[in-house]
Amino acid sequence: MAIRALVFDTFGTLVDWRSGVAREAERLIPGLDGGAFADAWRARYQPSMEAVRSGKRPFVDLDTLQAESLDGLLADLGRADAGTAVKRELVLAWHRLDAWPEVPAAMADLRKAFVLAPLSNGHVRLIVALARRNGLVFDAVLGAEFSRDYKPKPALYRDAVAALGFCADETLMVAAHSDDLAAAAGEGLSTAHVARPSENGPAGGETGPAVAVTFAARDLADLARQLGA
Template identity: 50%
Template sequence: MPNVLLFDVFGTLVDWRGSIAAELLPLLGRARAEAFADAWRAQYQPAMEEVRAGRLPFCKLDVLHRRNLDIVLKDFGLDHLDEAARRELNLAWHRLAAWPDVGAALQRLRRRFRLAPCSNGNISLMADLARLNGWHWDAITGAELARDYKPKAIVYLTAALAFDAAPEDALMVAAHSSDLAAARAAGLATAFIARPDEQGPGRGESRAVGPVDYEAQSLTELADMLGC
């Protein structure tokens, strides 16, 4: 049984698509706001790959999000937005709403386990999401601590080491099979949480692809499985 639970955040704990689209509704209307959220997110992995491949020095995700925002604003014909508006819009990632099951389930899990995010999001972003959604982390781990981005093994291993835990004593919890496959390859235990609507209705993962130690339809169900 693990003694540390590490969580992916974007998509697993928070509804990034719905939250980003909601921020853009006054500017774009629903259909274009959702398309903008998708386009912004589509820049996420390519931007991090620049860092993972060594073509860019490590920088916080806030910096990459802003770089990506400037690209998408131009693509959507919104290049006229001034600097203040761009800074505020970039902070939308600090204001993402949790999925309904998350708050109560984290409280249950914390009674038995130490909890931390293991996200590509920077520490200030993770702290702001915790304060907004009423979560209590025992630490904040992830990309900024490891100075690299998932799915590099160093991110998972640094998170476990922060708790003086062997990899097998840490459980990586995520809604993305690729994230869990990388964590498993690094020696961590893994738990899949279904988020079938993460990228829009029916456009998320409802089942794990590949082996995992636990598979649940919600964080509440995972808490049940772990005896919390």
Template identity: 75%
Template structure:
């Protein structure tokens, strides 16, 4: 079937979360912790991302948005790094770091190209306001905001992938899930979506990132511009 919509993972695929969080940590926490390793701070916070969402996915707690989960996990991150005395207003500003991430360099122009032929939307664990802030900051031309805020759950729960197709009135195979994470693409494929892997070898800084998919995908691209080429945009 012809692809008619592209839906995107955002953190790591479209935006560089590690550099952005590290930048804001250096600005906000650095004055209190002169020896701060800002990259390690970003990594430690990200390490709490999946465990915090799992409590929602498992039904242990009702759905709350990602800002709430990030705010709840932040004190443990600070304590684990031995950082004390971070005021409540600074902690709140740190949570907003996730709203001020920068896109990978080729992403805005590639999305403009892709939008000439396809509907575009994020299917992210970020909520609607978070996605809107990232879109406005980076000039990301989405047609809709889907994902956790729309489906009231977190990937890889089935609702997020099924709702993405239903929102556009399309069959699942007419929707291409685009991500830099093979596990996300495997989940999308289980629910009938077509899949495209984007290599992000620098997503985790020194720890690297996926240079290619570890699962069968419809397309494997070196970046989003390469995917636009492959899709004839």
């Protein structure tokens, strides 16, 4: 088995969602604790997708789900009077996240040897914005909008393999989240865990995989070295 393509989780794996959302929240709503706000919004991230995953509602993109979650969060915080423009800018904060420091150089190295694509719950417009902001170059954009569903539904991993045209075990799912990797492995993909111990701020992040993986790396640069890129 030789790895020929890498597909990436985006939020937390390639980009630092917490710092970016906290920064924009504090800018847009003075006096707000940006870190706590980012954590509370992120806590609504997976539950917001469940109606789509379960078939109770048609597919809608992540901006739509984030906007709905934001309305509920602001109401709970007593900030329901935040204007439409502020709410829109907060949703777009997810389009302006910064990559982890080693990611741009590591991605450039990896692309010399492998086909690269995000396999993200983010939609195409959002992924393009993140890629352009951080100088990331992909060969395709896969994931939620492509499959009209949300991870960890099996179809997203199968669709990615089919779209790229390689065998499942030649396709490496790269993520900082063990549940994502477990779902990918269930569809036959090879898997790589990238540690992001500061992803969730004081709450930490995964320092290593909680499931069996093909590769375990300290960061993306370490993974590139392990793959010989």
